[in-house]
Amino acid sequence: MSREIRAEPLTAEAFAPFGDVLELRDAPDKMINAGLCGRHHDLAALDFGPEGRAGISLFDAQPRSFPYELTLLERHPEGSQAFVPLTEHPFLVIVAPDVEGKPGTPRAFLTTPHQGINFHRGTWHGVLTPLHAPGLFAVVDRIGATPNLEEIFLDPPYIVVP
Amino acid sequence: MSREIRAEPLTAEAFAPFGDVLELRDAPDKMINAGLCGRHHDLAALDFGPEGRAGISLFDAQPRSFPYELTLLERHPEGSQAFVPLTEHPFLVIVAPDVEGKPGTPRAFLTTPHQGINFHRGTWHGVLTPLHAPGLFAVVDRIGATPNLEEIFLDPPYIVVP
Numbered sequence: 001m002s003r004e005i006r007a008e009p010l011t012a013e014a015f016a017p018f019g020d021v022l023e024l025r026d027a028p029d030k031m032i033n034a035g036l037c038g039r040h041h042d043l044a045a046l047d048f049g050p051e052g053r054a055g056i057s058l059f060d061a062q063p064r065s066f067p068y069e070l071t072l073l074e075r076h077p078e079g080s081q082a083f084v085p086l087t088e089h090p091f092l093v094i095v096a097p098d099v100e101g102k103p104g105t106p107r108a109f110l111t112t113p114h115q116g117i118n119f120h121r122g123t124w125h126g127v128l129t130p131l132h133a134p135g136l137f138a139v140v141d142r143i144g145a146t147p148n149l150e151e152i153f154l155d156p157p158y159i160v161v162p
Numbered sequence: 163m164s165r166e167i168r169a170e171p172l173t174a175e176a177f178a179p180f181g182d183v184l185e186l187r188d189a190p191d192k193m194i195n196a197g198l199c200g201r202h203h204d205l206a207a208l209d210f211g212p213e214g215r216a217g218i219s220l221f222d223a224q225p226r227s228f229p230y231e232l233t234l235l236e237r238h239p240e241g242s243q244a245f246v247p248l249t250e251h252p253f254l255v256i257v258a259p260d261v262e263g264k265p266g267t268p269r270a271f272l273t274t275p276h277q278g279i280n281f282h283r284g285t286w287h288g289v290l291t292p293l294h295a296p297g298l299f300a301v302v303d304r305i306g307a308t309p310n311l312e313e314i315f316l317d318p319p320y321i322v323v324p
Binding site: 022023024028032033034036037038039040041042043044046048053054055056057058059060061062072082084085086087088113114116118127128134135136138139140143 | 184185186190194195196198199200201202203204205206208210215216217218219220221222223224234244246247248249250275276278280289290296297298300301302305
């Protein structure tokens with residue numbers, strides 16, 4: 001069985017089983033500020049569980065490169081997690097379907113500039129993988145008292161290629 | 163009385179009466195992802211009131227230039243509002259103290275790359291003013307049934323200079 005995964009372009013349709021793509025729609029939902037600003041409204045299914053609340057954090061991640069060795073998938077059972085890049089560089093987004101409580105075969109997506117993503121609550125995903133420095137992202141996720149983390153190590157790893 | 167306002171550098175200390183600066187701290191609160199990512203944790207005082215919830219929207223605003231004519235201030239009585247730039251370009255942030263229910267003398271701040279901001283609930287502020295195209299921002303604010311908006315037109319306007 002091949003362990004090679006080819007990165008696909010990130011589209012809302014392809015990513016829908018895993019989460020939301022944060023990008024401009026064809027037209028804004030509303031023009032505000034005397035017509036000078038388009039509001040593309042409420043693009044992410046946020047879910048922080050009954051005990052959590054929303055927070056904004058910044059993540060500063062080391063850039064990776066292709067071929068990328070995928071050794072770890074994780075999920076947050078108690079909350080969604082959104083990533084907004086603070087740069088215009090593409091980054092790599094890795095997800096996997098859930099198969100009886102474990103991740104199935106992963107899929108990899110490559111963003112275009114000005115795309116962010118929101119992982120739905122409980123979605124298996126790879127760690128943050130920028131491809132360029134600085135690897136800076138605003139993250140909207142659950143603030144709460146629990147660890148809210150499940151990790152699965154992959155042996156042998158998958159290899160993600162462009 | 164002069165109506166000219168000079169833009170100041172955006173610092174957490176100067177901005178504290180109005181909101182939060184979303185920027186890396188001196189050190190991350192936690193290293194995650196096997197040491198490859200620093201988490202700068204929970205940087206914004208989010209408040210969406212008893213009837214609201216958090217949402218992520220994208221704003222696509224027309225770039226402005228100096229001297230900038232400030233004709234309008236607004237506030238959201240029911241929620242905080244955070245702006246994260248999707249580019250590395252500086253943008254202009256205008257705020258004003260509340261003086262008996264009306265905005266006092268405004269202050270203007272100029273960001274540096276990778277800075278975002280969060281206006282605290284009820285803070286008087288100018289509309290989104292990017293200085294470069296594309297004027298794209300992720301916005302974390304209140305999703306709810308009410309208009310959540312108060313506007314004050316300024317006559318004569320203030321003039322913001324760099």
